[in-house]
Amino acid sequence: MAKNYNIAILGATGAVGKELLELLDSRDFPVADLRLLASNRSVGERLSFKGANILVEEASDHALSNVDIVLASAGSSISKTLGPIAVEKGAIVIDNSSAFRMSPEVPLVIPEVNPNAITKHQGIIANPNCTTILMALVVWPLHQVQQVKRIVAATYQSASGAGAKAIAEVKTQAQEILEGRKPTTEVFPYPLAFNLFPHNSPLNDFGYCEEEMKMVNETRKIFNDSNIRISATCVRVPVLRAHSEAINLEFNEPFFSDKAREILSRAPGVKLVEDWQANHFPMPIAASGENDVLVGRIRQDISHPCGLELWLCGDQIRKGAALNAIQISELLVERQLVKGAKLSISS
Amino acid sequence: MAKNYNIAILGATGAVGKELLELLDSRDFPVADLRLLASNRSVGERLSFKGANILVEEASDHALSNVDIVLASAGSSISKTLGPIAVEKGAIVIDNSSAFRMSPEVPLVIPEVNPNAITKHQGIIANPNCTTILMALVVWPLHQVQQVKRIVAATYQSASGAGAKAIAEVKTQAQEILEGRKPTTEVFPYPLAFNLFPHNSPLNDFGYCEEEMKMVNETRKIFNDSNIRISATCVRVPVLRAHSEAINLEFNEPFFSDKAREILSRAPGVKLVEDWQANHFPMPIAASGENDVLVGRIRQDISHPCGLELWLCGDQIRKGAALNAIQISELLVERQLVKGAKLSISS
Numbered sequence: 001m002a003k004n005y006n007i008a009i010l011g012a013t014g015a016v017g018k019e020l021l022e023l024l025d026s027r028d029f030p031v032a033d034l035r036l037l038a039s040n041r042s043v044g045e046r047l048s049f050k051g052a053n054i055l056v057e058e059a060s061d062h063a064l065s066n067v068d069i070v071l072a073s074a075g076s077s078i079s080k081t082l083g084p085i086a087v088e089k090g091a092i093v094i095d096n097s098s099a100f101r102m103s104p105e106v107p108l109v110i111p112e113v114n115p116n117a118i119t120k121h122q123g124i125i126a127n128p129n130c131t132t133i134l135m136a137l138v139v140w141p142l143h144q145v146q147q148v149k150r151i152v153a154a155t156y157q158s159a160s161g162a163g164a165k166a167i168a169e170v171k172t173q174a175q176e177i178l179e180g181r182k183p184t185t186e187v188f189p190y191p192l193a194f195n196l197f198p199h200n201s202p203l204n205d206f207g208y209c210e211e212e213m214k215m216v217n218e219t220r221k222i223f224n225d226s227n228i229r230i231s232a233t234c235v236r237v238p239v240l241r242a243h244s245e246a247i248n249l250e251f252n253e254p255f256f257s258d259k260a261r262e263i264l265s266r267a268p269g270v271k272l273v274e275d276w277q278a279n280h281f282p283m284p285i286a287a288s289g290e291n292d293v294l295v296g297r298i299r300q301d302i303s304h305p306c307g308l309e310l311w312l313c314g315d316q317i318r319k320g321a322a323l324n325a326i327q328i329s330e331l332l333v334e335r336q337l338v339k340g341a342k343l344s345i346s347s
Numbered sequence: 348m349a350k351n352y353n354i355a356i357l358g359a360t361g362a363v364g365k366e367l368l369e370l371l372d373s374r375d376f377p378v379a380d381l382r383l384l385a386s387n388r389s390v391g392e393r394l395s396f397k398g399a400n401i402l403v404e405e406a407s408d409h410a411l412s413n414v415d416i417v418l419a420s421a422g423s424s425i426s427k428t429l430g431p432i433a434v435e436k437g438a439i440v441i442d443n444s445s446a447f448r449m450s451p452e453v454p455l456v457i458p459e460v461n462p463n464a465i466t467k468h469q470g471i472i473a474n475p476n477c478t479t480i481l482m483a484l485v486v487w488p489l490h491q492v493q494q495v496k497r498i499v500a501a502t503y504q505s506a507s508g509a510g511a512k513a514i515a516e517v518k519t520q521a522q523e524i525l526e527g528r529k530p531t532t533e534v535f536p537y538p539l540a541f542n543l544f545p546h547n548s549p550l551n552d553f554g555y556c557e558e559e560m561k562m563v564n565e566t567r568k569i570f571n572d573s574n575i576r577i578s579a580t581c582v583r584v585p586v587l588r589a590h591s592e593a594i595n596l597e598f599n600e601p602f603f604s605d606k607a608r609e610i611l612s613r614a615p616g617v618k619l620v621e622d623w624q625a626n627h628f629p630m631p632i633a634a635s636g637e638n639d640v641l642v643g644r645i646r647q648d649i650s651h652p653c654g655l656e657l658w659l660c661g662d663q664i665r666k667g668a669a670l671n672a673i674q675i676s677e678l679l680v681e682r683q684l685v686k687g688a689k690l691s692i693s694s
Contacts, residue, residue: 150650154501154593156543156582170541174521194517194587195632196503198644198658203623207604207646207656216649231650233593233658235503238585240541246501246580248595257554276550285542297545299554302563303497303578309554311545311580 004032005338007329008067008091010059010082011074012036013045015164016096019322020071025050027326030333037063038074067091068338071325087123092338094125094325098210101126101218108221111327112268113140117222118331125328128222129214130320131155131234135245136222137293137319138312141267142249142260143223149250149306153215153232156244157199158284160317162187167240174238192238199234209234242284243316248301249308257298260308264295269319272296282313290315291323351379352685354676355414355438357406357429358421359383360392362511363443366669367418372397374673377680384410385421414438415685418672434470439685441472441672445557448473448565455568458674459615460487464569465678472675475569476561477667478502478581482592483569484640484666485659488614489596489607490570496597496653500562500579503591504546505631507664509534514587521585539585546581556581589631590663595648596655604645607655611642616666619643629660637662638670 007024011017017038024031036047037059046053057063059074064086072079072086073096080099087093100106107117108126113136118125128136131153139148159166166187173183173193183191190197201210208216211234220226237244249255265272271292273282282294293314301307314320332338354371358364364385371378383394384406393400404410406421411433419426419433420443427446434440447453454464455473460483465472475483478500486495506513513534520530520540530538537544548557555563558581567573584591596602612619618639620629629641640661648654661667679685 152499152595152648152650154580156503156584171525174541175525178518178522178525189626190630191632194521194585195630196584196586196591197630198626198628200626203626206649207623207644208649209626229650231595231648231654231656233501233595233644233656235591235593237503237543238541239543244543244582246582248499248578248580276554279536279545279547279550279556281545283537283542283544285538297554297580301499301578302553302555303499303576307578309578309580 002030004030005068005333006033006066007031008035008037008064008070010037010070010072010078012047012056013038013042014073015160015167015317016073016321018047019317020073020325021047021049023322023326029326029329035063035067061085064089064091069094069329069332071329072096073321083124092121092123092125092332094127094328096127096321096325098129098214100124101128102221108218109328110136110222110324111331112137114222114224115331118328118337119335127321127325127328128218129211130161130316131157131211131243131245132215132218132222133320133324134243134293134312134314134316135215135247136219137269138264138295138310139247139249140223141263141270142255145263146251146253146255148228149252150229152248153230154246155232155234156237156239157234158237158239158241158243158316159192160241161243170238170240188236192236194238196235196237199236239284241315241317242287242313243320244282244284244311244313247310247312249310250304251306251308254306255308257300257308260298264298269293270295274298281311284313287313287315289318291319293319349377351377352415352680353380353413354378355382355384355411355417357384357417357419357425359394359403360385360389361420362507362514362664363420363668365394366664367420367672368394368396370669370673376673376676382410382414408432411436411438416441416676416679418676419443420668430471439468439470439472439679441474441675443474443668443672445476445561447471448475449568455565456675457483457569457671458678459484461569461571462678465675465684466682474668474672474675475565476558477508477663478504478558478590478592479562479565479569480667480671481590481640481659481661481663482562482594483566484616485611485642485657486594486596487570488610488617489602492610493598493600493602495575496599497576499595500577501593502579502581503584503586504581505584505586505588505590505663506539507588508590517585517587535583539583541585543582543584546583586631588662588664589634589660590667591629591631591658591660594657594659596657597651598653598655601653602655604647604655607645607657611645616640617642621645628658631660634660634662636665638666640666
């Protein structure tokens with residue numbers, strides 16, 4: 001007996017919101033009623049879903065009544081305000097912001113990694129940060145076979161991570177530079193076109209930025225492994241969409257690259273892209289629009305007897321955000337977990 | 348008694364060649380005669396030097412007579428052919444290619460790191476690879492205080508590393524993409540504008556590319572330390588000029604970030620760029636045209652008790668190539684080592 005569900009997208013007009021809409025359609029999610037919510041600015045816009053033009057409504061308490069699943073992607077402060085209200089009204093909130101990710105009561109879920117964590121939800125389920133999802137998808141299958149002791153990551157993050165406006169800004173800057181003009185900056189603190197800079201999220205007292213600490217703390221929570229040691233350097237690069245990551249893994253014993261290759265070639269959500277003859281490996285333009293995280297250049301680390309180097313690219317709007325949230329929704333439906341959740345969030 | 352020297356630039360019309368010309372001028376190098384050599388294609392062009400328009404001549408045996416210093420930057424195969432001939436004719440060759448870098452008889456020199464190595468030259472002195480120079484300049488002062496055990500590097504390399512044509516190609520590709528057209532590729536195997544890919548130099552049997560192995564082997568030779576363990580992931584990014592590197596260092600004992608900061612703030616050829624309040628650190632656009640390598644985001648590695656993370660950007664045409672070669676020339680002059688060298692190269 002198939003059921004349909006009332007869905008609300010909170011932040012429907014953003015880059016992730018639009019991807020959520022597209023995925024609900026293309027993956028034939030059992031939608032009964034679809035509500036598109038956004039800030040005042042976007043109210044009155046219409047977005048297309050399965051042939052219908054749906055009016056964007058203002059995100060408010062009222063708009064969250066009679067909703068089964070809220071797919072929230074409108075930023076941390078809106079999630080903090082409206083998330084608990086939606087739960088109070090009977091919805092499950094799948095939250096793409098960082099608002100609740102580290103709350104002990106909130107499952108932080110990548111369906112390919114820790115699907116069972118969703119059963120413990122109390123109304124809110126958090127979607128991990130994009131860089132975390134991409135890395136975790138690739139590292140988890142290896143970690144299952146031989147425990148990862150330490151990760152050193154360097155990221156190459158696209159403009160899309162800062163939203164649709166950021167993508168437009170990089171294009172405008174590129175045009176300005178090509179015409180010999182000074183690039184204008186609004187979304188980012190520095191020009192990104194033909195440039196790059198360490199991720200501009202706030203820094204902690206140890207010199208790590210928020211984005212880097214998300215990779216550290218979220219991975220530990222998702223893996224349910226507080227012993228795994230992680231350091232990351234997050235960098236914004238002038239790529240429009242899809243993040244890349246250079247990952248150095250350290251194990252307690254050697255992890256042979258052939259074995260890693262074999263494991264990753266059949267890992268869910270991961271696609272091995274390695275043509276050593278043609279020097280062809282994952283690239284952001286190849287990962288854009290793809291569901292899978294592309295991984296390649298898997299090699300023994302020549303600087304450490306138990307080290308392994310690899311390179312990955314993933315669509316940060318898709319698997320890094322929207323697709324993961326939809327997969328969580330699908331898992332909830334499959335396990336008949338959608339109705340009747342009540343809030344009990346301490347943070 | 349100041350002397351002047353006959354200089355030849357081999358590969359004068361390339362990106363590095365033009366920078367060599369500019370630096371000979373701006374640094375008031377004691378030039379007597381200046382010969383600009385290039386391939387057939389560029390013969391007949393004229394380049395300006397101190398008000399004179401100098402004709403570009405064809406690079407040949409003949410053109411290398413009566414030259415004191417050859418600044419070679421025309422690629423490995425030309426260096427292999429013409430380098431030994433120039434030495435035979437009495438010149439010292441400062442070679443920017445990889446042709447002789449690992450030959451035991453050839454000093455591989457960064458003047459701030461191993462200036463004394465030049466005394467052992469037998470006619471050819473090699474300029475290290477750009478990524479190696481930038482990394483070595485920053486790591487060496489720390490290595491002097493506490494031995495570096497292991498380096499894990501991830502690079503963000505600009506188009507300029509592949510020459511003037513590559514810079515033009517990225518600009519053209521960006522324009523094509525902004526106009527909705529398919530980007531054309533000629534210099535690089537894949538589009539680089541709004542994209543990135545692992546460095547396209549040939550791969551060895553262990554999965555490391557030539558560029559990565561240069562960082563490993565050249566650093567060991569320059570540091571005269573065969574124990575230092577190094578792994579690198581080299582990546583080309585759509586930046587026009589200046590390379591960036593995320594560097595993870597491992598020592599035998601903790602190396603405190605404040606101490607590293609203090610050491611690097613007074614290291615030659617290095618400029619500390621750290622404004623933690625403003626989240627402002629080295630960027631390629633800031634490093635372009637600068638002599639110094641910019642370093643910042645120095646922090647304790649939270650994943651390793653003896654680890655240190657740092658971030659650097661350096662002008663790869665300038666300190667990564669042309670400036671280093673000019674500094675070697677200046678050192679030769681200062682130490683009165685220019686005349687009378689004879690060749691004895693085994694490789």
